[in-house]
Amino acid sequence: EAAVTQSPRNKVAVTGGKVTLSCNQTNNHNNMYWYRQDTGHGLRLIHYSYGAGSTEKGDIPDGYKASRPSQENFSLILELATPSQTSVYFCASGDDGTGGFGPGTRLTVL
Amino acid sequence: QQKVQQSPESLTVSEGAMASLNCTFSDGTSNNFRWYRQHSAKGLEVLVSIFSDGEKEEGRFTAHLNRANLHVSLHIREPQPSDSAVYLCAVSSNTNKVVFGTGTRLQVLP
Numbered sequence: 411e412a413a414v415t416q417s418p419r420n421k422v423a424v425t426g427g428k429v430t431l432s433c434n435q436t437n438n439h440n441n442m443y444w445y446r447q448d449t450g451h452g453l454r455l456i457h458y459s460y461g462a463g464s465t466e467k468g469d470i471p472d473g474y475k476a477s478r479p480s481q482e483n484f485s486l487i488l489e490l491a492t493p494s495q496t497s498v499y500f501c502a503s504g505d506d507g508t509g510g511f512g513p514g515t516r517l518t519v520l
Numbered sequence: 521q522q523k524v525q526q527s528p529e530s531l532t533v534s535e536g537a538m539a540s541l542n543c544t545f546s547d548g549t550s551n552n553f554r555w556y557r558q559h560s561a562k563g564l565e566v567l568v569s570i571f572s573d574g575e576k577e578e579g580r581f582t583a584h585l586n587r588a589n590l591h592v593s594l595h596i597r598e599p600q601p602s603d604s605a606v607y608l609c610a611v612s613s614n615t616n617k618v619v620f621g622t623g624t625r626l627q628v629l630p
Contacts, residue, residue: 414563443618452524452608452622468617500563511556511564 413437416501416512423519429488431515433501441504442484444468444476446497447514453500459484491519522547524611526621534629539596541624543609548590555583555594556608558623564608568594599628 414435423429435442440461445453455468457476465476473495475487488495496519501512523546533539541555552571556564570576570583570592580597592611596603609621 445620450622453620455617455619458617502564513563 414501414503414510414512416499416515418515419513420516421518423488423491423517425492425519427491427519429491429517429519431486431488431499431501431517433484433486433512434482435484435501435503435510436482437503437510438481439503440481442478443502443504444474444484444486445500445502446470446495447500448497456486456499491517493519495519522550522611522613522617522619524609524619524621526607526609526624528624529622530625530627532627532629533599535600536598539599539603539626539628541594541596541607541609541626543592543594543611543621545590545592545611545619547611547613548587550587550611550613552612552618553583553585553592554610555581555592556610557603558606558608560605567607596626599626601628601630604628 417432443458444456447453454470456474458466459478462480477485499515525544527542554569555567558564567581568578568583570585575584582595584593604627606623606625608623610618612618
Protein backbone atom coordinates (compact mmCIF):
# COMPACT_ATOMS: atom_id res chain seq x y z
CA GLU A 411 0.00 0.00 0.00
CA ALA A 412 1.45 3.33 -1.13
CA ALA A 413 2.75 5.43 1.75
CA VAL A 414 2.78 8.72 -0.18
CA THR A 415 -0.16 9.52 -2.41
CA GLN A 416 -0.93 12.55 -4.53
CA SER A 417 -4.07 13.96 -6.07
CA PRO A 418 -4.96 14.71 -8.72
CA ARG A 419 -2.62 12.66 -10.90
CA ASN A 420 -3.30 14.87 -13.89
CA LYS A 421 -4.62 18.42 -14.02
CA VAL A 422 -5.29 20.93 -16.77
CA ALA A 423 -5.72 24.50 -15.59
CA VAL A 424 -6.19 27.85 -17.25
CA THR A 425 -3.84 30.78 -16.86
CA GLY A 426 -4.82 32.83 -13.83
CA GLY A 427 -6.77 30.04 -12.23
CA LYS A 428 -6.15 28.60 -8.77
CA VAL A 429 -4.71 25.10 -8.49
CA THR A 430 -4.29 22.99 -5.37
CA LEU A 431 -2.17 19.86 -5.39
CA SER A 432 -2.61 17.52 -2.46
CA CYS A 433 -0.27 15.04 -0.82
CA ASN A 434 -0.96 12.49 1.88
CA GLN A 435 1.57 10.32 3.70
CA THR A 436 1.09 7.41 6.09
CA ASN A 437 4.78 7.23 7.10
CA ASN A 438 4.26 9.52 10.09
CA HIS A 439 7.25 11.54 8.89
CA ASN A 440 7.69 15.04 10.20
CA ASN A 441 9.30 16.36 7.02
CA MET A 442 7.45 16.69 3.76
CA TYR A 443 8.56 18.23 0.48
CA TRP A 444 7.20 19.49 -2.82
CA TYR A 445 9.37 19.30 -5.94
CA ARG A 446 8.84 20.02 -9.58
CA GLN A 447 10.61 18.12 -12.34
CA ASP A 448 11.44 19.67 -15.67
CA THR A 449 13.68 18.47 -18.47
CA GLY A 450 17.18 19.79 -17.97
CA HIS A 451 16.59 20.81 -14.36
CA GLY A 452 16.03 17.59 -12.51
CA LEU A 453 13.94 17.88 -9.35
CA ARG A 454 13.84 21.31 -7.73
CA LEU A 455 12.57 22.00 -4.23
CA ILE A 456 9.59 24.37 -4.02
CA HIS A 457 8.43 24.20 -0.39
CA TYR A 458 8.95 21.91 2.55
CA SER A 459 7.61 21.41 6.02
CA TYR A 460 8.93 20.21 9.36
CA GLY A 461 5.51 19.31 10.73
CA ALA A 462 1.92 20.39 11.06
CA GLY A 463 1.60 24.15 10.81
CA SER A 464 5.10 24.61 9.40
CA THR A 465 6.01 25.62 5.86
CA GLU A 466 9.41 26.69 4.56
CA LYS A 467 10.54 28.10 1.23
CA GLY A 468 12.68 25.88 -0.92
CA ASP A 469 14.85 26.90 -3.84
CA ILE A 470 12.09 28.04 -6.22
CA PRO A 471 9.10 29.18 -4.09
CA ASP A 472 7.94 32.11 -6.22
CA GLY A 473 4.38 31.67 -7.44
CA TYR A 474 3.66 28.87 -4.97
CA LYS A 475 2.23 28.61 -1.49
CA ALA A 476 2.14 25.60 0.78
CA SER A 477 -0.08 24.42 3.58
CA ARG A 478 0.51 21.71 6.21
CA PRO A 479 -2.71 21.35 8.16
CA SER A 480 -1.78 17.99 9.67
CA GLN A 481 1.07 15.50 9.96
CA GLU A 482 -0.39 13.53 7.04
CA ASN A 483 -1.30 16.26 4.56
CA PHE A 484 0.77 18.80 2.67
CA SER A 485 -0.71 20.92 -0.12
CA LEU A 486 0.87 23.02 -2.83
CA ILE A 487 -1.18 25.99 -3.97
CA LEU A 488 -0.85 27.98 -7.16
CA GLU A 489 -2.99 31.08 -6.61
CA LEU A 490 -2.57 32.41 -10.15
CA ALA A 491 -1.34 29.62 -12.41
CA THR A 492 0.92 30.50 -15.33
CA PRO A 493 2.07 28.39 -18.31
CA SER A 494 5.61 28.36 -16.85
CA GLN A 495 4.24 26.23 -14.01
CA THR A 496 3.43 23.42 -16.40
CA SER A 497 5.45 20.57 -14.96
CA VAL A 498 5.37 17.31 -13.08
CA TYR A 499 5.10 17.80 -9.31
CA PHE A 500 6.31 15.30 -6.76
CA CYS A 501 5.63 15.14 -3.05
CA ALA A 502 7.98 13.34 -0.68
CA SER A 503 8.16 12.55 3.01
CA GLY A 504 11.13 11.69 5.18
CA ASP A 505 12.79 12.83 8.35
CA ASP A 506 16.27 12.22 6.97
CA GLY A 507 15.97 14.50 4.01
CA THR A 508 14.44 12.15 1.53
CA GLY A 509 11.96 9.39 1.97
CA GLY A 510 9.15 7.94 -0.04
CA PHE A 511 7.99 9.81 -3.09
CA GLY A 512 4.49 10.09 -4.42
CA PRO A 513 3.66 9.06 -8.00
CA GLY A 514 3.61 12.65 -9.26
CA THR A 515 1.02 15.06 -10.61
CA ARG A 516 1.24 16.22 -14.19
CA LEU A 517 0.01 19.81 -14.37
CA THR A 518 -0.63 21.60 -17.63
CA VAL A 519 -1.45 25.30 -17.55
CA LEU A 520 -2.97 26.57 -20.78
CA GLN B 521 24.75 26.55 -2.92
CA GLN B 522 25.12 22.84 -3.53
CA LYS B 523 25.57 21.82 -7.14
CA VAL B 524 25.06 18.25 -8.20
CA GLN B 525 26.02 17.13 -11.68
CA GLN B 526 25.57 13.75 -13.28
CA SER B 527 27.35 12.15 -16.20
CA PRO B 528 26.84 10.92 -18.77
CA GLU B 529 23.51 12.45 -19.73
CA SER B 530 22.61 9.24 -21.50
CA LEU B 531 24.11 5.79 -21.61
CA THR B 532 23.37 2.74 -23.71
CA VAL B 533 24.64 -0.66 -22.68
CA SER B 534 23.97 -4.21 -23.72
CA GLU B 535 22.13 -6.57 -21.44
CA GLY B 536 24.58 -8.13 -19.01
CA ALA B 537 27.30 -5.50 -19.37
CA MET B 538 28.19 -3.33 -16.37
CA ALA B 539 26.63 0.15 -16.35
CA SER B 540 28.45 2.92 -14.50
CA LEU B 541 26.93 6.30 -13.65
CA ASN B 542 28.67 9.27 -12.09
CA CYS B 543 27.65 12.10 -9.78
CA THR B 544 29.75 15.00 -8.52
CA PHE B 545 28.74 17.43 -5.81
CA SER B 546 30.17 20.71 -4.57
CA ASP B 547 29.49 20.74 -0.82
CA GLY B 548 32.15 18.75 0.99
CA THR B 549 30.03 18.60 4.16
CA SER B 550 27.40 16.48 2.39
CA ASN B 551 26.80 13.24 4.22
CA ASN B 552 23.72 11.63 2.73
CA PHE B 553 23.70 10.25 -0.81
CA ARG B 554 20.99 8.34 -2.61
CA TRP B 555 20.50 6.91 -6.03
CA TYR B 556 16.97 6.73 -7.44
CA ARG B 557 15.47 5.11 -10.49
CA GLN B 558 12.56 6.69 -12.33
CA HIS B 559 10.60 4.92 -15.03
CA SER B 560 8.89 7.24 -17.52
CA ALA B 561 7.93 10.16 -15.26
CA LYS B 562 6.63 7.87 -12.56
CA GLY B 563 7.59 8.09 -8.93
CA LEU B 564 11.10 7.66 -7.71
CA GLU B 565 12.34 4.31 -6.45
CA VAL B 566 15.29 4.44 -4.08
CA LEU B 567 18.02 2.00 -5.09
CA VAL B 568 20.83 2.55 -2.62
CA SER B 569 21.75 5.00 0.14
CA ILE B 570 25.31 5.63 1.27
CA PHE B 571 26.55 7.78 4.14
CA SER B 572 30.29 7.12 4.43
CA ASP B 573 33.22 6.64 2.10
CA GLY B 574 33.52 3.26 0.46
CA GLU B 575 30.92 1.12 -1.20
CA LYS B 576 27.38 -0.02 -0.44
CA GLU B 577 25.72 -2.85 -2.29
CA GLU B 578 21.99 -3.44 -2.66
CA GLY B 579 21.42 -6.43 -4.92
CA ARG B 580 22.75 -5.58 -8.39
CA PHE B 581 23.28 -1.94 -7.47
CA THR B 582 26.52 -0.72 -5.86
CA ALA B 583 27.27 2.85 -4.84
CA HIS B 584 30.83 4.10 -4.36
CA LEU B 585 31.44 7.27 -2.37
CA ASN B 586 34.64 9.32 -2.29
CA ARG B 587 33.92 12.52 -0.42
CA ALA B 588 37.45 13.85 -0.82
CA ASN B 589 36.91 13.77 -4.59
CA LEU B 590 33.30 14.98 -4.24
CA HIS B 591 32.18 11.95 -6.21
CA VAL B 592 29.62 9.21 -5.86
CA SER B 593 28.97 6.59 -8.49
CA LEU B 594 26.44 3.86 -9.17
CA HIS B 595 27.33 0.57 -10.80
CA ILE B 596 24.65 -1.74 -12.11
CA ARG B 597 25.70 -5.35 -12.44
CA GLU B 598 24.10 -7.44 -15.20
CA PRO B 599 21.65 -4.74 -16.30
CA GLN B 600 18.41 -5.86 -17.90
CA PRO B 601 16.08 -4.09 -20.34
CA SER B 602 13.74 -3.45 -17.40
CA ASP B 603 16.50 -1.30 -15.87
CA SER B 604 16.05 1.20 -18.70
CA ALA B 605 15.08 4.39 -16.88
CA VAL B 606 16.37 7.72 -15.65
CA TYR B 607 18.74 7.49 -12.69
CA LEU B 608 18.90 10.38 -10.27
CA CYS B 609 21.57 11.21 -7.73
CA ALA B 610 20.43 13.03 -4.58
CA VAL B 611 22.78 14.71 -2.12
CA SER B 612 22.03 16.27 1.25
CA SER B 613 23.74 17.42 4.41
CA ASN B 614 22.70 18.01 7.99
CA THR B 615 20.49 20.87 6.86
CA ASN B 616 18.21 18.18 5.38
CA LYS B 617 17.82 20.03 2.09
CA VAL B 618 18.24 17.61 -0.76
CA VAL B 619 19.66 18.60 -4.13
CA PHE B 620 19.10 16.35 -7.12
CA GLY B 621 21.18 15.92 -10.22
CA THR B 622 19.55 16.21 -13.64
CA GLY B 623 19.74 12.49 -14.22
CA THR B 624 21.30 9.92 -16.51
CA ARG B 625 19.03 8.20 -19.01
CA LEU B 626 20.03 4.54 -19.23
CA GLN B 627 18.97 2.28 -22.07
CA VAL B 628 19.70 -1.42 -21.82
CA LEU B 629 19.55 -3.25 -25.12
CA PRO B 630 18.52 -6.92 -25.22
